[in-house]
Amino acid sequence: MTDSDQTIAGTGAGGPANQADGAVDHNVGRRTVIGGAAAVLAAAGFQAAPAYAGKPKDPEVVRLTIMGTTDLHGNVFNWDYFKNAEYDDSAHNDIGLAKVATLVKAVRARVKATRHAPDPLMIDAGDTIQGTPLAYYFAKIQPITGGHRHPMAAAMNEIEYDAAALGNHEFNYGLDILRKFQSQLHFPLLGANAQDWTTGLPVFPPYVLKKVQVHGQGTVTVGILGLTNPGIAIWDKANVENKVKFGGIVELAKEWVPKVRAAGADVVIVAAHSGMDLSSSYGDALPVPENASVLMAETVPGIDAVLVGHAHLEIPQRLVTNKVSGEQVVLTEPLKWGMRLSLIDLDLQKVKGKWKVLARASQVLNANTVMSDPEVVRILQEDHDKVVGYVNSKIGTCTQAMSAATAPWEDTAALDFVNFIQADAVSKALAGTPQAALPVLAIAAPFNRAAAIPAGDVSIRDVAGLYIFDNTLLAVTMTGAQVKDYLEFSAQYFKQVSGPGPFPADQVTNAVTPTAPGGTPDYNYDIMGGLTKPLAYKIDIAKAPGARITDLTYDGAPLAADQQFVVAVNNYRQSGGGNFPHVKTAPVVYNRQVEIRQLMIDYVTATGEVNPNTFHTTDWSLTSNGAPVVVPA
Structure with missing residues (x-):
């Protein structure tokens, strides 16, 4: 005192x-x-x-x-x-x-x-x-x-x-x-x-x-x-x-x-x-x-x-x-x-x-x-x-259950929900700016395979489970060529296989790389999606890393190398976490330091409902030499 x-x-x-x-x-x-x-x-x-080693005669x-x-x-x-x-x-x-x-x-x-x-x-x-x-x-x-x-x-x-x-x-x-x-x-x-x-x-x-x-x-x-x-x-x-x-x-x-x-x-x-x-x-x-x-x-x-x-x-x-x-x-x-x-x-x-x-x-x-x-x-x-009591209380409902259990190897509503929230927040914030006319993409990673939002009543804790980190939202501009590089880097997460399987998940995911000798963690595998139009692609895991992204399109047309996008990312990724290409040096067009998790909670609180039909489409998949890869749940 x-x-x-x-x-x-x-x-x-x-x-x-x-x-x-x-x-x-x-x-x-x-x-x-x-x-x-x-x-x-x-x-x-x-x-x-x-x-202090002063002289004995020094004052105290x-x-x-x-x-x-x-x-x-x-x-x-x-x-x-x-x-x-x-x-x-x-x-x-x-x-x-x-x-x-x-x-x-x-x-x-x-x-x-x-x-x-x-x-x-x-x-x-x-x-x-x-x-x-x-x-x-x-x-x-x-x-x-x-x-x-x-x-x-x-x-x-x-x-x-x-x-x-x-x-x-x-x-x-x-x-x-x-x-x-x-x-x-x-x-x-x-x-x-x-x-x-x-x-x-x-x-x-x-x-x-x-x-x-x-x-x-x-x-x-x-x-x-x-x-x-x-x-x-x-x-x-x-x-x-x-x-x-x-x-x-x-x-x-x-x-x-x-x-x-x-x-x-x-x-x-x-x-x-x-x-x-x-x-x-x-x-x-x-x-x-x-x-x-x-x-x-x-x-x-x-x-x-x-x-x-x-x-x-x-x-x-x-x-x-x-x-x-x-x-x-x-x-x-x-x-x-x-x-x-x-x-x-x-x-x-x-x-x-x-x-x-x-x-x-x-x-x-x-x-x-x-x-x-x-x-x-x-x-x-x-x-x-x-x-x-508040965090465990009902803030809305979900029309159908969403689980992240299979998110690392198939397009799920759970991760599409995260990407929708991120892209929607960025799009609204950019209204009236020079970037307002650019298409908006977003990236999300399968942080927590155990995460799930149940059908029926939804609590704040349910929503927060999909996003277990305190990351904040940013947005950068990237070209089509940079988007493809980014996805190729992310696809290093998968092990190289021959044939369509079926494969147990651990034979496909968490590949060892020079920078991840213990295996690439789930949080360093990014999935990318579009807000108003689909960004679609396939990941051919029979091919070597760096040559896996095929059939890459935006709104049904092949992605142009010089096409400009706004990409919603988290602060960990934008600051260099995971060492993904381009994103660290890309121009930042949005950064209000708002937590992504809170944006998700706010959305459910405001709308009262999570309906996967409003944001979930199957836009990416795993293939092996063009054939669909089967990974049983």
Whole structure:
């Protein structure tokens, strides 16, 4: 718990500065609390940073700790709403703010036991209110604009955050939801580069100053600057155009870091919703890059540490040297969804009345080693239970059962449904653009052979089972020749056979390739289909890879090599996942960072019915020297 004073700087509304009491149980003896904290931190991977090796006569060096999360994406509990079970993945990560809270309390208890150490600070680098049914429910089903407290606000207030940066997904549900969420926070929501469309002034507080008490040495003033992602201008154009514009990460840091220093900051921390290494998923569609945290640290003097977000990576520590000042800057990124908690340690010394950073280090703690904090659970159990009920409730009906069990080797309604949803969303979004007249295709992979939507009542979980990943939707332009190359690459998934069979599925699918020595996974086999007109083809698996696609037509005519298409793809594929040809370098014409799974759920909710007759046609098949291949179900 911080006992620091707080000053919110810049234009825009920030939350009240008051904080709840009770971050640590003060009724428990110090030895018990700290012993427990030490065990918790050791299990989570904590390693004390080396003490600053100064001269014995140097004034006392103090260590300031800053804790950080990012890309929480609506996760409070360690729960997978779509599986209706505790969250788990191949690395056995745990998720959610309830587990983060336990780590935060342990860090605060440890610091409190350290002689004369200032209270630690707690910050976040954005993408908070979107990503789970819990977040969706309180944006769309029971919007917080109706008065309900957002579960992420409730959890973060209980944890006692000191500041958070805006993420790009904060804008997904519109400015009214975002402003209501902001008003519910007990700490400021920062965004120096979220600017008024006309005046260019910040529409959220750019930074906050926190005065942290140091025993016998007064206070350290910590400036926390928040920067969000310029890609919001593209991804949420419908919500921000003519209202909010977004300057570059580096450009606005150059403007605001000196202002934070001039306002009295002894230390400057940046919470940046921008990945470490220079890159942009939107190419040159904007004049400033999407990911620029390292570039900012290298080129903008006056920054001591950066909490990085957006890229969903685990980077315990990266040290870079600022090219202007020669000072080191420490950067850290704590993965996503509350899986990790970053710790930044800055060793400070007062020299001639001013604080100087002598050393800096960072690390991450693993949340899968701790129990959920009981107070966070208590506060939000009712919200959680309500959403569990919602996800398992009926949202529509299906006229006939759809299964993905045979999707890898035959054209199924299940995958046609995914492609229809993707292509339809892109087609509607491109209305009025130069690409509106182009035919739209879409790709989908058989992610989950166990997925099925039953005939009759359909729940959100049923729909979500068809799309088990959190991929977002993009669209690129490709030529007919590139489409054929893409399909040839995808067809490497099949083993080469002679004759029409019948063959067991494992004798046909999951072929070994140089890049997949264990066999090509189902998720790297893409099926392509058209929206308003059929894209039809055959895959002759008697032929060698690279020469398998035959009878390739669009709307019944042979596909022309120079014909232009818009192709709906997921972000994993467009970013190079699977190494498919052309798609990574193809011009991006749509990218609003909307989850494909949510688009499917929204469609069923809006229409009330899934009718395979409206989107399913048999447009591709397996052959062997022209004869149909038989793969028994």
